[in-house]
Amino acid sequence: MNRPTSSSAPRAAPTSREAIGPGRWGAHPVLSVLLAAVWLLLQESLAPAHILAAAVLGLVVPRLVHGFLGPATRLHKPVVALRFVFIVLWDIVVSNFIVARIVLSPSSDPRPAWVRVPLKLQQPGAITLLATIITTTPGTVSCIVDDERHEILVHALDCADPQALAEQIKQRYEQPLMEIFG
Incomplete structure (x- = not known):
């Protein structure tokens, strides 16, 4: 009798909480936007290269330091x-x-x-x-x-x-x- 292994069992799609949980990409959207905005302000330019660098910083830095940040803070108003x-x-x-x-x-x-x-x-x-x-x-x-x-x-x-x-x-x-x- 063949039993399904964990690799052959269907996996449920991740919930929105799992997709954007701690340590995931986009877990701290406010921080990501602030980092990108500060980068662009420091560069004093909206050149495509600076926008790309801002986006990368805004995504990568929160991902790298997620262990220090704790759960994301939500703005209610x-x-x-x-x-x-x-x-x-x-x-x-x-x-x-x-x-x-x-x-x-x-x-x-x-x-x-x-x-x-x-x-x-x-x-x-x-x-x-x-x-x-x-x-x-x-x-x-x-x-x-x-x-x-x-x-x-x-x-x-x-x-x-x-x-x-x-x-x-x-x-x-x-x-x-x-x-x-x-």
Whole structure:
């Protein structure tokens, strides 16, 4: 009696989850698009060779580092994400002028402060993004992400009211991130 071997047994088509699971091509589409876009921005060109290189980087790099990335993060509200990008860019520009004024003005008297920002965010990727946004905005640095206390310790160059700064970070950055990442 011939028994079917595993090689002769019909194989079911992979589900969409299996086709784009961890370690598969296209498992991190947002990262792929960002890598390709950054490559094109750095090249300052839309020449076919640069577009091809961007596509290859966007596909290969996430595939190579998939073990370090964990599961892909899904954006639940892309329109909110786009608006959020402009808010962060605006805050970075405004903060640059404020820090320049503080640094260049001989009469400035900055009041540095340590600010504890309690977190409602649960997703590690969203928390990392929040810490990155805080650090990227001139005048503030996220120093510690405390998983036990579920807060971020932020150092501010000039802060008269630490509680107000914590609330501003929560409303301006954490709330949109909670909407975006669900």
